[in-house]
Amino acid sequence: MKKILINICACLMVISSLSAQELKSPDGNFVMDFSLQKDGTPTYKLTYKGQAIIKESKLGFELKNDEKSLVNNFSIQDTQTNTFNETWKPVWGEVSEITNHYNELAVTLKQAETARKMRIRFRLFNDGLGFRYEFPQQENLVYFVIKEEHTQFAMAGDHTAFWIPGDYDTQEYDYTESKLSEIREEMEDAITPNASQQPFSPTGVQTALMMKTDNGLYINLHEAALINYSTMHLNLDDKNMVFESWLTPDANGDKGYLQAPFNTPWRTIIASDDARDILNSKMTYNLNEPSKIDDTSWIKPVKYVGVWWEMITGKSSWAYTNDFPSIKLGETDYSKATPNGTHGANTENVKKYIDFAAKHGFDAVLVEGWNVGWEDWFGKSKDYVFDFVTPYPDFDVEEIDAYAKSKGIKMMMHHETSSSVRNYERHMDAAYKFMNDHGYTSVKTGYVGDILPRGENHYNQWIVNHYQYALEKAANYKIMINAHEAVRPTGIARTYPNLIGNESARGTEYQAFGGSKPNHVTVLPFTRLIGGPMDYTPGIFEMDISKMNPNNNSHLNATIANQLALYVTMYSPLQMAADIPENYNRFLDAFQFIKDVAVDWDESEYLEAAPGKYVTVARKAKGTNNWFVGNVNGLESRTTKISLDFLEEGKKYEAIIYADAKDAHYKTNPQAYKITKQTVTNTSKLTLTSAPGGGFAISIIEK
Incomplete structure (x- = not known):
């Protein structure tokens, strides 16, 4: 009996150990x-x-x-x-x-x-x-x-949570900070309009x-x-x-x-x-698999400018003409159309961007609105929207290609799908081959509007598989992908490192659509960037959008120093100087930081961070001994004290500090900044003040 009891106890111990680990x-x-x-x-x-x-x-x-x-x-x-x-x-x-x-x-x-x-x-x-x-x-x-x-x-x-509404079709919301118990009462205000959404x-x-x-x-x-x-x-x-x-x-x-x-x-x-x-x-x-791309030598970080912000603000248009109530590709005769005079992707204008990129050391130029079909691309539930290879009459592909090559500049392709994923898959091989033939090594894709086939959502299994299909197909053609409006990243870039960027959150464009919260960029590193880099498109220097387009009264909720800092705090191997050349030419001393800052790194040190309040990051540029520091600040003025002990001992560096001026404020004085220089070492300490919606950026170059 005693032996039986011992055996029963032993069995119970085994069962217990199996049911609790x-x-x-x-x-x-x-x-x-x-x-x-x-x-x-x-x-x-x-x-x-x-x-x-x-x-x-x-x-x-x-x-x-x-x-x-x-x-x-x-x-x-x-x-x-x-x-x-x-x-x-x-x-x-x-x-x-x-x-x-x-x-x-x-x-x-x-x-x-x-x-x-x-x-x-x-x-x-x-x-x-x-x-x-x-x-x-x-x-x-x-x-x-x-x-x-x-x-x-x-x-x-x-x-306390930093959240955006659950939605099958968009992530482009401002973040709400609230207690978990308050989400229900805050939800109505948190859901703001978007081109496609389904809370x-x-x-x-x-x-x-x-x-x-x-x-x-x-x-x-x-x-x-x-x-x-x-x-x-x-x-x-x-x-x-x-x-x-x-x-x-x-x-x-x-x-x-x-x-x-x-x-x-x-x-x-x-x-x-x-x-x-x-x-x-x-x-x-x-938690992702190692790279499935054996030869990754063609995958290179990119710093670029582009014909984009002028359309986002309404200064220019994507469409070539206002003559047609609707477009049927292959049937509509653009040669008989009257140019509307606002089309941004024309040969002369694009050459200006190429000249600017070459002068200031950028890698590439993005051009949106170059291909036929933009007159009725949005909101029509239209299957055959674009063919991704036919240019408008005022965009000379061959001339632009030759001109860019003569200046040492790569052209960046743009494929807006209008969320007609079947149409994109139908044309994908031809579109990627067109890129190969013309020397385009990267493409910005877009999925604006409701998904076709009708009833599908941006983030369900079938459409997630489409994004993956496009990524893997692009890898076959040695093309890098920057997907906008696609599913938020989940570390897939380890397995497919040709995914060099995503939007998948509320980016800078919303600053021209009414504005984002001044502390938005202090939350994104804790949320959106957990899964991979974001093509946030920073670097806007003219905050009053009405100066770009008198009919647009939006205002950028950031200072110039804050915009500079984003190149460090919002990590991405793909970084855009998003403003137009004319605005950068007004502030060339501040623009110097954008020219200097790296896009690939050997080391990163997060010096201080609090979601919704501030983020300060130091990064060491790949293959150099140079460091760059960025700080983005939230809603209240704040003084930051940082130690430069991450610098190499025994070395001297020149620090160029781009900081908010004393009277800077994202709303009342966003363009107020000051630039100072000093020699620093790894024992140096800096004390800097950031304005509301402000920040600072520092170049630390070895002497």
Whole structure:
């Protein structure tokens, strides 16, 4: 009898150990616990330095037309642990090397009655947790449709959040700062007009979601490696402070069509008691696969100017003529049209930009509105919008190509799809071949308006696959992609480093559409940039838009010093000097920083950071001993004290400081700045004051 009791106790211990698993980060600061509830529902929880980050939260899936969804009745069949540590070199980036160090737990579950298997793989890094669902090949689960993914993130309190509304079609919102409990009452004001939008819930928000707890912890929720799957939003149960995943549906309302074997994207939780650690995290990249492009020598960071801002402000137009009420490509005869006199993409005007780029050392010139079809491109639910190869009569492709080459300038292609993704795929090979034939190495793509096929959304599985298809197809032609209005990045650029930029958030263009909040750029590094670089298009020097277009009374909510700092704080290997040459010629001393600043880096030091308030970054230019510092400030004037101890010991440098003047203010005096120079070393300390909506930028050049 005693022997039987001992055996029973031993069995209970085995069952207990199988149903509850603990995983620690390499440094021991994070602890993740996995367990099954009594009904076989899988759950996890996460702590950081003993403080709750995620309380017990459920995991699972609801399947369409299936009573036996993958939410409970599981038992643990197997667990495997692993430790991984590597250092890899990105093709471009904030740093020259990235450490990928994690401890891993993979739990294989089997569901009673159905005998279906589902594996949950957890990776715990020193900066947070990533986990995904894996469906092994099996007889009882082959093809299946997701009705909803039920991944929970149970918050440990009513945190302060920096959020934008959950929306199937746009991320171009200003951020709202509020308590989680206040999201519902703030939602109506947070939803502002856009060319295409579909909010889904009064408490739904988008990732990357940034939060701060009352006791000073910073928490970021996002996803990594979004491949062949719907984009995840978060819907808040604001009575219990529990977020649950909410996938973007397709035209049928379905959330995903899967075939085993299949791995979902990773769900990510980055946390720290220091906001700078959130910005320093490379976990999102580390959860993506290594580069699938063997030869990356053609992928190069780019600093560019372009025929763009003059159209955004209304000074110029994308369309060539006002004669036609509608356009049919191949039938409309542009040779008989009267030019409207406002078309920006004409040969003479583009040459001016090429001259400016060559004079000031830029790499490329973007031209929007060069191709036929812009007269009725938007809002018509039109399938055949552009062919991406036929120029307007006033844009001489061959002449422009020859002129740019004579000046050592690359031309950057523009493909606005008007969200007709079938039309783009129909023309993609011809369009990319056209680029190859004319020496275009990069393209800015756009997806403005409602998606065609009708009923699809910008962020559902089918359209996510389109963005990926365009990216991989471009890689075949050795073309770099800068996608606007596409799905927010999730670290895919590690696997496909030809994705050198995305917009996927509210960029500078909105400053000409009524303005963005002055502290918008102090939030973006904590949210949008977690998944990859943003083509924010900074560098606007004329804040009064009416001086560009008398019919546009918008005002840029930033100072010139703030605009300079963005080239450092808003990391991207693709940086645009977005203003027109005439405005830069008025402020050539300030423009010098844009000319000097690098676009690729060996080291990055986040000196200070607080979401919504300020970000100060120092970066070491690739292959040099030169550093650049940027500070963007929020709504209140602030004095920053920084140490230059990141400089090499024993070296002397010249620091050129571009700072707000004493009377600078984003609203009343945005063009007030001062430039000073001084010799500095690694023992130097600087004290600088940033105006509301202001900042400073510093070039630190080795002597």
